[in-house]
Amino acid sequence: MKTNVIAGRVKEFLIQFPPFLFLNDEDLNKLALHVEIVFYKKGEIIFKEKNLPKNHFYVLRKGSVKLTANSELMDICDEGDIFGIRSLIVKKPYIATAICDEDAIVYLISHEIFEPILKGNPEVSMFFAAGFAAGKTIFRNEIETDVSLNTLAIKSFGQSGLTGLNRIPEKSRKVYCFPDWTIQQAAEKMKSENVGSIIVVDKNMLPLGIITDKDFRTKIGTGIVEISATVANIMSFPVSCIKQNPTLNEVMLVFMKKNFHHLCITGDGTGNSPLLGVISDHDLLVEQGDNPAFLIKKVRKSVSISDLTDARNSLEKLTADYLEKDVSIDYVAEISSEIEEAILHKIFEFSLEEMQSEGFLEPPCQFVWLALGSQGRREQLLRTDQDNAILYEEEGIENKEYFLKLAIKISEGLNQIGFEKCPADIMGSNPKWCLSLAEWKGVFSKWINSSSTSSILNSTIFFDFSPVYGNTELAEQLKEHIFEHTSENEVFLSKLAVNALSSPPPLSFFRNILLEKDGDHKDMFDIKARAMVPLADLARLLTIYHKIPETTNTYQRFEKIKLHEKEQSLFEDAAIAYKFLMKIRTTQGIAEQTDGRFINPKTLDKLRRQVLKNIFETISELQALVKVRFRTSMLT
Template sequence: MNNTISIRVADFLRRFPPFNAIDKTDLENLAAEVSIVYRDKGSAVFQTDEAPHECFYVVHKGAVILNNKENNSLLDKCDEGDIFGLRPLIANENYKMDAFAFEESILYAIPLNAFRPHTQKYEDVGNFLIESFASNTRNPYSIKEKGQLVSGSVAPKITPTNTVLFDFQQVTYSKKIVSCTKTTTIQSLAERMTKRKVGAMLVLEDKLPIGIITDKDIRNKVATGLLPISAKASEIMTSPVITYPKKMTVAQAQMAMMKSNISHLCLTEDGTVNTAAAGILSKHDLMLTLGNNPAVLMKAIKRARKIKKIKLIRKSIMNLLQGYLDQNIPMTLTSRIISELNDACVKQVTNLSLERMSSPPPVKFSWISMGSQGRSEQLLHTDQDNALIFEDVEESELANTTKYFLKLAKHITKGLMKIGYEYCPAEMMGSNPKWCLSLSQWKTAVSHWIANPGPEEVLLSSIFFDYNLVYGEKELIDQLTEHIFEETSTYPIFFRHLASGALQNPSPSGFFRSFLVEDDGAHKDFFDLKRRALMPLVDAARLLILSHKIKSINNTAERFERLAELEPNSQELFLACSYATKALLKFRTKQGLLHNDSGRFIALDTLSKEEKIKLKRTFKTIKELQELIKVRFMVANLLG
């Protein structure tokens, strides 16, 4: 007689990934192992620091809230068909969050041991779990959640309880292999493992791995008396060896250990036992790799009590950036994550600077980043562009209030300099009285730029209009943004002047599509990637998005993607501009990391033919974009 309950469970599960990739018989067998869990509203499924259960959960009816206990913030809400509670089992660590029933709920508890074989048998099941961890969504195939985190926001937000893209990082493994033959005695190999301080030893034959012996094997088979210490390695080893290619990501390593329920992986050149061993990856190695992920770095930034500590963390951020570039992680995600970590550094410097002040701020204020950092495009160590806006005060209090915030701004800019952001040569920083103003003063300054758009005013507005709130009151920023749009509506001629400024950057190429290089100065014969290629795209995106009165999109690539939605007739061009922006930003970042500089000036003779071709492909897009701007805003021919 059929188990009608298990059949009902199977019928429910096959409606959702990854269970829909499992055939009917296997799914019904799995369903027979499932336990049904009932939870009243408000009752816990598991709590922070609780040891992991031997199962993970699927919501059948009701809803479950995942909550960060440290700051009592909502991380996610799991509804019908959503999976939760799996990561702690993979990471072999206690739960890092609370799970409570949001309402009366029925859950299916799926035993990990019963589920594990299906991750090996069905490739789609394993891929689903890897991709769900890597994308940080409950369902990586969900269009609604694609590219988003549990918060549902467009841009990734890094918290200590989510891991964003660290799953894409390649694992660090031990290349110093300790090995023996199958005739080596257990006593001898145990002594060697103790001397070399390793937890696993490979058994080799003709330099190829045929078995592996771990501390656990010695405890379970020798310490219990099952085998004497004089026995041979062949009697204790696990064989055949489960092997993987040496280039593994964190997510793949987690999945591999979970699938086979093992704590050590043998890595070979091609991932098979037919090539020599390249190293061993232990669960301890994996945990060390996890320690250099964005979530851990974010937590370290927030805990930093000294500027020197933040400077050290920034070095780790650069290592993370290099890893993302090496692994070809999408540039949009890379720039968001690195920018958010950089913003966190600035925010913590601001916190430490506030602690140095003799009194709290007299009124509310906002610290904003401008230029490339305001666009979330400042991946390398460049100079500062920032400003401070404070709440309006009575005229009698203005001088003292300004004095307070200038002192605070000097602490902040000095701290930023110490962690790697050089002072702005043009002094466009909050420590400059011209860039430390009340909201009304800022409105007056912006109105002047828009109503009197000379070359200097256009330059100032082009820098200032790419601003991003890093610390303080969002309301002040919103009011200033509203004022900018009101003023541009009053003075539409401003857009023509802004367009003229956007067209001042010279063409990237000359006759025969050759690169135009610098004629003189310190960078003679170098190609200025920023001025000739990136800035035309940045300036055009800013102009066009402002003309559409679109708020809260500062990133250049994202601006072009939004423009593609707003203007279907120019969709192909704008999407090409978005691609070109990301390609150029990635190229500049790679060059900067390679030469330990800003990546702005490129020595063309160091580029491969392929690299030159990729760069030139973006030039045609830039030319088409500038032609569109020239026609749309009726600008005289400035492209000669």
């Protein structure tokens, strides 16, 4: 066994790997100067389980080291992996034996040198607290911590995405008038202040209404209202309000969802507290040049499918820009969903006009278009296959013929802007999925009561529906029917649980990520089937079990489920894990112009690969919980 220290080369190696890449130059130099380099032969034991820890831990420079416990393989360390640190930090015996699987060069780092660096660097502490060193989690069981496993993982390399939380600067002035002012007085005030709107307030400064330039054009310029009348005659009310000091994200989403152009800032975000300021969509253009509120305006002004295709391309560029700037993925998904829905609304507008030109007047009854799959969960960030259905109010042959014809036009419009038709034909243009409310209730009742394999599969696909156009009350009635018939049906829940356990965590015996063995995607990782679908299935199952109908979104489901469970940190991990997977898939899809489903693990750095492994541990824990709770062993 020979030793040697070459500080420069040691530093060059360490800086490539977490947590050393988080260190400043001074700390790196200090470590490199004190590293001992050791050569071990194949079969040589570095340390044994149950022995007390030495005063250093290990970083594998070259070769391979196996970690075994009770003669069973725990892990295999490769270049850059850290091992032997858990026992050193918690001052307990080694939980594993480290044995060289082949000749190895190992760096020995003194605990005395490293401990002050660990305590003084939060990112390094988070790395170890999250259990990213080889072997078991370091802090989660032995040391109290309020930070969840995957939260630490994601924060440790910038995935938290705080860019979208920038605050809107406070406005130093607010232009207002009182209800007894004449329209002429208000106009003169707007002119002198050089503004395009004025807020009407009461004597306590509570906002009552708003007057804009548009009101003067449509109500005064046309002679509908005399200029000598009071402002109460032309103001729009009630006003839309938002709380003091809002973020760009919060304001953006309100403008997009409600198609407003002005928001009143009040202390509590309602009209029951005094006016503090006003935000307009123009303010957003100043704060953030190319923004989604501007893009959604372009969508609403589109006059052709070609315009919508351009808007969808712009959305993809905006998404890529947001990901590059590390904006939180849940905000990106929310923005994307709003713009996608605006695009769908335009496609409906075009299709309904076309129906009228063909002699079909108004829809024969109330209806709603249901998005399924990732769009139904408001998680669609890439152009994937279409998954949708139509629900209409009243049965009848003529009604079905009308809505099938409409669905065909909608599906074609979506196809033209880049959403391919579903290979399994799960679309509203298929007569099987274009049904009245009574028929849909019957279909779901049949699936729930039969609990066959095909029925369970259909339930997982269709349960995640979300209304995106039409009468949303119809969708709510269907959802109530589903929850009423599923939440108390133990057989159905157990079968749904078995389905949620059908994809075990994708780690091999050697703790490597399982890859595709053949086909076009050989040696690639299927992030959808092996990681995202298992989490989505578990979230759906527990949502039904706890009777939580408010959302179909996977990470939002986990955040609500945790309020009903004892192991809250596990569900926090699951929510953030799903966001991480969404970000990985979306980034890959945009870069390769694919649906991002298949990932080459070699394109992921060591930390991201380890985060994936930790996510698989979270999936495993959730599946173990479900297996016990729903007694699935009795059904398999």
